[in-house]
Amino acid sequence: MELRGKRVLITGASRGIGESFAHAFAGAGAAVALVARTEDSIRVLAEKLGGTAHPADLSDPKQVDALISHVEDEAGPVDVLVNNAGIGAPAAFIDAPDNDLRRVTEVNYLAAAELCRQAIPRMLRRGGGHIVNISSIAGCGAM
Ligand SMILES: NC(=O)c1ccc[n+]([C@@H]2O[C@H](COP(=O)([O-])OP(=O)(O)OC[C@H]3O[C@@H](n4cnc5c(N)ncnc54)[C@H](OP(=O)(O)O)[C@@H]3O)[C@@H](O)[C@H]2O)c1
Incomplete structure (x- = not known):
């Protein structure tokens, strides 16, 4: 994939x-659009990487609603979406408090799916794009 001149939206870009x-996408010549909660970290990183x-x-x-549209209004078209943000379940499934299950589902699945839903029609209108969904082998095990 030629990344020079492309814009890559990365969720969970504040660390890890x-x-x-x-760093890798910027090093390959892409413009990065960084999403996470920790504003200071992504602002410092964005400044460093242009x-x-x-x-x-x-x-x-x-x-999450209209996030792709906000990013595109502020930065320009998103050519590559990397759904990387993810959180672990803090407790065994049967012990997890209701809110933890909701939060894990919202961040790990629903937000990623919704960002795909928002991005795909825009990419199709522009003739293409790429989506990378990061998962974990931990999601395949019984806890
Ligand atoms: N590390 C591993 O060994 C490993 C192995 C397999 C798969 N993975 C997968 O790789 C991805 C990244 O893992 P990592 O180890 O780099 O995780 P990490 O160091 O814990 O970083 C998680 C990232 O997600 C962001 N995030 C968490 N909750 C968020 C929320 N509610 N809204 C927006 N952003 C949120 C965090 O930013 P803020 O806290 O600033 O919001 C942070 O930037 C995850 O999907 C994980 O499942 C990791």
């Missing part, structure tokens, strides 16, 4: 794998 993705920062809490459907 998402931060590394941001990208843009878009703070959002992906566990809040209201903040």
Whole structure:
């Protein structure tokens, strides 16, 4: 994939794998659009990499709603969406409090699916795009 001149939206870009993705994509010539809750971290990283920062809490459907459109209004068309943000379940399934199950589902599945739903029609109108969904082998095990 030619990344030079492309814009890559990375969720969960404030640290960990998402931060590394941001360095790698920027190093390959892409403009990065960074999403996470920790505004300071993504602003500092965006400044360093010549990208843009878009703070959002992906566990809040209201903040996920129209997120792609907000990013595109602020930064320009998104060519590649990397759904990287993810959280672990803090307790065994049967012990997890109701809110934890909701938060894990919102961040790990619903936000990623909703961002795909928002991005795909825009990519199709522009003739193409790429989506990378990061998962974990931990999701395949019984806890
Ligand atoms: N590390 C591993 O060994 C491993 C293995 C397999 C798969 N993975 C997958 O790789 C992805 C990244 O893992 P990681 O280890 O880099 O995780 P991490 O270091 O814990 O980072 C998680 C990222 O997601 C963001 N995030 C968490 N909750 C969020 C929310 N409600 N709204 C917006 N952003 C949120 C965090 O930013 P804020 O806290 O600033 O919001 C952070 O940038 C995850 O999907 C994980 O399942 C990781």
